[in-house]
Amino acid sequence: MKIFHLPxxxxxxxxxxxxxxxVKEGDVVTVDQPLVSMETAKAVVDVPSPYAGKIVRLHGKAxxxxxxxxxxxxYETDEAVVDKGSVVGKLESSEKKWDDGDVIxxxxxxxxxxxxxxxxxxxxxxxLNVSLSDVTPTGPQGLITAQDVKQFIENKSSTPMLxxxxxxxxxxxxxxxxxxxxxxxxxxPVTIVEDVDLTDLPLKSDLTxxxxxxxxVAAKEEPALNAWFDGKTLERKLFNDEIHIGLAVDSxxxxxxxxxxxxEKYDDAELRKIVDTYKQSVAARTxxxxxxxxxxxxxxxxxxxxxxxxxxxIVPPAVAILGCGRSRDAVVIRxxxxxxxxxxxxxxxxxxxxxxxxxxxxxxxxVIRELQK
Amino acid sequence: MAEITLVEAVNQALAYEMEANPxxxxxxxxxxxxxxxxxxxxxxxxKFGKERxxxxxxxxxxxxxxxxxxxxxxxKPVAEFQFMGFIYPALDEIINHASRMRNRTRGRLTCxxxxxxxxxxxxxxxxxxxxxxxxxxxxxxGLRVVVPSSPSRAYxxxxxSIRDPDPVIFLEPSRLYRYxxxxxxxxxxxxxLDVCFTLRTGEDVTLVTWGAMVKETLAAADALNHxxxxxxxxxxxxxxxxxxxxxxxxxxxxxxCVVIHEAPLTCGVGAEIVAQVVEKALFSxxxxxxxxxxxxxxxxYARLEKYYIPSEQRIxxxxxxxxxxx
Numbered sequence: 001m002k003i004f005h006l007p008x009x010x011x012x013x014x015x016x017x018x019x020x021x022x023v024k025e026g027d028v029v030t031v032d033q034p035l036v037s038m039e040t041a042k043a044v045v046d047v048p049s050p051y052a053g054k055i056v057r058l059h060g061k062a063x064x065x066x067x068x069x070x071x072x073x074x075y076e077t078d079e080a081v082v083d084k085g086s087v088v089g090k091l092e093s094s095e096k097k098w099d100d101g102d103v104i105x106x107x108x109x110x111x112x113x114x115x116x117x118x119x120x121x122x123x124x125x126x127x128l129n130v131s132l133s134d135v136t137p138t139g140p141q142g143l144i145t146a147q148d149v150k151q152f153i154e155n156k157s158s159t160p161m162l163x164x165x166x167x168x169x170x171x172x173x174x175x176x177x178x179x180x181x182x183x184x185x186x187x188x189p190v191t192i193v194e195d196v197d198l199t200d201l202p203l204k205s206d207l208t209x210x211x212x213x214x215x216x217v218a219a220k221e222e223p224a225l226n227a228w229f230d231g232k233t234l235e236r237k238l239f240n241d242e243i244h245i246g247l248a249v250d251s252x253x254x255x256x257x258x259x260x261x262x263x264e265k266y267d268d269a270e271l272r273k274i275v276d277t278y279k280q281s282v283a284a285r286t287x288x289x290x291x292x293x294x295x296x297x298x299x300x301x302x303x304x305x306x307x308x309x310x311x312x313x314i315v316p317p318a319v320a321i322l323g324c325g326r327s328r329d330a331v332v333i334r335x336x337x338x339x340x341x342x343x344x345x346x347x348x349x350x351x352x353x354x355x356x357x358x359x360x361x362x363x364x365x366x367v368i369r370e371l372q373k
Numbered sequence: 374m375a376e377i378t379l380v381e382a383v384n385q386a387l388a389y390e391m392e393a394n395p396x397x398x399x400x401x402x403x404x405x406x407x408x409x410x411x412x413x414x415x416x417x418x419x420k421f422g423k424e425r426x427x428x429x430x431x432x433x434x435x436x437x438x439x440x441x442x443x444x445x446x447x448x449k450p451v452a453e454f455q456f457m458g459f460i461y462p463a464l465d466e467i468i469n470h471a472s473r474m475r476n477r478t479r480g481r482l483t484c485x486x487x488x489x490x491x492x493x494x495x496x497x498x499x500x501x502x503x504x505x506x507x508x509x510x511x512x513x514x515g516l517r518v519v520v521p522s523s524p525s526r527a528y529x530x531x532x533x534s535i536r537d538p539d540p541v542i543f544l545e546p547s548r549l550y551r552y553x554x555x556x557x558x559x560x561x562x563x564x565x566l567d568v569c570f571t572l573r574t575g576e577d578v579t580l581v582t583w584g585a586m587v588k589e590t591l592a593a594a595d596a597l598n599h600x601x602x603x604x605x606x607x608x609x610x611x612x613x614x615x616x617x618x619x620x621x622x623x624x625x626x627x628x629x630c631v632v633i634h635e636a637p638l639t640c641g642v643g644a645e646i647v648a649q650v651v652e653k654a655l656f657s658x659x660x661x662x663x664x665x666x667x668x669x670x671x672x673x674y675a676r677l678e679k680y681y682i683p684s685e686q687r688i689x690x691x692x693x694x695x696x697x698x699x
Contacts, residue, residue: 093551
């Protein structure tokens with residue numbers, strides 16, 4: 001026999017009143033079948049049957065008060081009585097089957113290869129969105145270090161994404177690629193541009209030679225631009241009255257910059273002769289290696305081809321390069337009136353680590369005044 | 374082969390070994406006439422008589438001292454403490470004598486005693502009835518701490534514990550005593566001590582647990598597997614000595630480790646496991662190991678204890694945090 005005791009039908013209710021029995025003694029009931037309607041201080045509640053079985057006794061009549069925990073209904077059930085012990089408390093018990101799965105004594109034998117990495121490498125890889133399986137480990141016992149992740153990123157970013165047939169750069173072009181990349185890495189360049197009004201200059205005058213002369217004069221006044229600079233030791237070398245002008249000369253093979261050594265020593269005719277000689281030797285690829293070294297300042301007369309302004313690139317250890325754009329007719333203002341004049345655009349790049357803005361602008365101003373003389 | 378509960382498996386193992394070995398003695402409060410408050414020793418008095426099944430006074434220190442003396446002189450006492458919270462008066466006998474007998478006598482005597490006790494919360498019991506203080510015992514050299522988590526492991530591990538020549542603290546998760554049934558062959562076959570049991574194999578995260586928390590952990594693991602997170606579940610079973618190799622091999626595979634225990638966080642056995650994982654498998658870890666544990670408080674009474682016991686959801690949340698690390 002099983003006795004169903006009145007459970008607490010609210011929160012801490014001491015008793016409840018029987019309103020109506022839905023069953024009578026002798027009835028056979030199933031689990032969850034409504035047994036009785038009970039009225040508490042809070043509500044009227046239907047009480048479902050917790051057991052299946054035959055009702056042998058109802059412990060109260062309608063309108064009677066039953067204390068919480070007192071006997072309500074006695075059942076006759078088929079279930080064998082299970083002695084659950086004499087513990088103060090309540091154990092969850094069920095007929096559930098224990099699902100242990102396939103228990104392995106010890107560890108699972110299947111092993112997938114693991115990637116071993118120091119925590120910093122994992123964090124870095126996650127930040128840089130790098131898969132650790134792509135990284136080559138160099139640490140002890142195949143451990144990926146943070147440096148390995150950095151190296152992977154570096155290798156990846158310097159690998160050109162070229163497909164199909166490619167051509168490796170050679171000779172002068174290769175040197176250009178390396179020199180420009182190095183310059184880009186080291187130099188802090190600033191470019192200033194200005195137009196020079198050459199209207200009053202005789203048409204026949206030798207512009208290249210005049211520019212060379214202007215550089216010579218300006219360099220003597222602003223020696224900071226006629227100099228070499230070492231970014232590692234932060235040392236500079238001023239050449240003062242000694243001016244070696246590199247002359248950028250284009251060729252099919254690439255850019256050549258033969259150097260007019262001691263340009264300050266030559267008159268205009270001699271300078272023209274040297275320029276011509278260099279142009280020919282570049283075209284003929286006969287320029288001597290010694291002629292390509294030692295520039296203290298550079299002239300790029302790119303306007304002879306096309307282009308107004310540029311941001312010419314300095315080749316260390318030099319600190320300045322002057323670019324001359326294509327000269328052309330343009331409206332200029334003179335004495336408050338618009339007239340047609342002839343102007344040439346100038347672009348001066350200087351290395352701001354070694355040269356101040358004042359020095360550079362004064363230099364450019366001096367070049368312009370000299371060209372207009 | 375009968376389907377039995379965990380507490381019935383304990384009873385079955387005791388009966389089997391008492392039958393097989395006349396030196397096995399069962400003793401404790403209410404173990405004989407009453408059959409044990411959880412009925413773990415029911416029927417033993419009738420079968421083996423009052424010389425081998427002893428009702429003791431309510432004196433835990435005496436129970437342990439008596440057991441140590443019996444064990445040192447060749448018997449195999451299996452002493453029950455009614456609840457883990459009652460064990461503290463016996464700590465002197467357990468720590469100062471049982472655990473040291475072999476060392477003190479340079480191996481001349483051993484102390485083949487099993488101290489059984491129900492442990493853990495979840496049975497709506499009063500204070501002192503919900504403790505999980507396995508760390509006290511794991512911290513003591515010379516003690517073996519064994520925790521079954523299913524009827525079959527309760528049977529196999531209790532047999533192994535009784536047969537072991539040294540003292541074993543055998544902790545029975547009371548919350549699981551009648552929770553479910555399992556077919557257990559009464560063949561006297563012991564399971565190995567000092568080794569973990571891998572209950573689920575998986576690739577993404579290793580869940581390490583023992584005792585009653587195996588229930589919530591398996592439920593969480595199954596829910597996670599449904600959600601596409603492949604979990605490996607390890608039942609530590611023997612807490613001391615710890616089978617760290619099995620745990621390390623799993624963590625080196627998954628790269629993630631969550632330890633779940635019911636005992637409070639601070640200085641719990643989870644701290645030891647996480648420390649060893651970090652010391653020995655740091656470079657395989659994809660995420661910082663995490664502990665999901667009870668709180669640093671006295672286990673609350675019935676109405677709040679469900680908030681104390683780590684829930685399935687807390688375990689799932691921890692695993693989801695682990696999975697945030699690629």
